[in-house]
Amino acid sequence: MSRRAPRRRRSRQDSFPWGWFALGTLMLAAILGGFGWLFMTASARNVALADNLCPLSGPTEQKLILVDVSDAIAPITRQDLLNRLHDVAVNTPKGALLELRVLEPGTTNSRALFSYCNPGDGAELDSLTGNPERARRRWEQGFNVPLEEALNASTISGEADTSPIMGAIQELVVEHLGTEEGRTRPTTLYVASDLLENTALFSIYQSGPDFDAYRASSAARTFATDLAGAEVRFWVIGRATAVPSARIADFWAAWVLENRGSFAGATALQGIM
Numbered sequence: 001m002s003r004r005a006p007r008r009r010r011s012r013q014d015s016f017p018w019g020w021f022a023l024g025t026l027m028l029a030a031i032l033g034g035f036g037w038l039f040m041t042a043s044a045r046n047v048a049l050a051d052n053l054c055p056l057s058g059p060t061e062q063k064l065i066l067v068d069v070s071d072a073i074a075p076i077t078r079q080d081l082l083n084r085l086h087d088v089a090v091n092t093p094k095g096a097l098l099e100l101r102v103l104e105p106g107t108t109n110s111r112a113l114f115s116y117c118n119p120g121d122g123a124e125l126d127s128l129t130g131n132p133e134r135a136r137r138r139w140e141q142g143f144n145v146p147l148e149e150a151l152n153a154s155t156i157s158g159e160a161d162t163s164p165i166m167g168a169i170q171e172l173v174v175e176h177l178g179t180e181e182g183r184t185r186p187t188t189l190y191v192a193s194d195l196l197e198n199t200a201l202f203s204i205y206q207s208g209p210d211f212d213a214y215r216a217s218s219a220a221r222t223f224a225t226d227l228a229g230a231e232v233r234f235w236v237i238g239r240a241t242a243v244p245s246a247r248i249a250d251f252w253a254a255w256v257l258e259n260r261g262s263f264a265g266a267t268a269l270q271g272i273m
Helices: 018-045 075-090 132-154 165-177 211-216 245-258
Strands: 062-067 097-103 110-117 187-193 231-236 262-268
Touching: 062 075, 062 165, 075 097, 075 132, 075 187, 097 132, 097 165, 110 132, 110 165, 165 187, 211 245, 231 245, 245 262
Parallel strands: 062 097, 062 187, 187 231, 231 262
Antiparallel strands: 097 110
């Protein structure tokens, strides 16, 4: 009769539930990965902002508007201009700078009515990755309300003996495109004006929209402006003047190209004064 082989005792290593341990490890890694993804998503959506509501790294792009109301404009023209200003405002993406300026009568300076980045209205946030209600309040109180006030104030016209449009553009461009960092940002410049440049250095009223006459004047040197590739679009305020609007557009297209800009067109606003 054969002797029964002694029963083999299972070692502690053999009895350890390695399968469950591996599954638990995978689940823990997935949970930690999920929290990491949520953290990175929240960080990307909740960018720290400067006082002007721009990212601390600077605006992602620039939309600069110069409104020349040194002379009266017709009511229908004012409404058309306001509509276009609103279109630019609502299409300003999150992180982009929107600056609205008016030409100071009698000077080559402009005055900023509004200069803030769009901080976003929180629509892309949820309660898990951010605070959508706080973002909405910040957008409404810090961006939208003051913007509406600035838009309305920008179309209040005055009276002036001169209209230094080139000088005002030069000032705006030096402030926003004068640095290497500024020149790397996509920039669009909108100019709402009758485009009748009128200074002691050069006057369209005297020379007409003659670009050769402008080049021969001291204004060409004084108001030389490096537009650094910025896109420039004109909204032309109509005047009861003998200067054809097509010739005005051609003059300013040549001016933009001469100063290293990209001419994006000239659109006549409705109405005439």
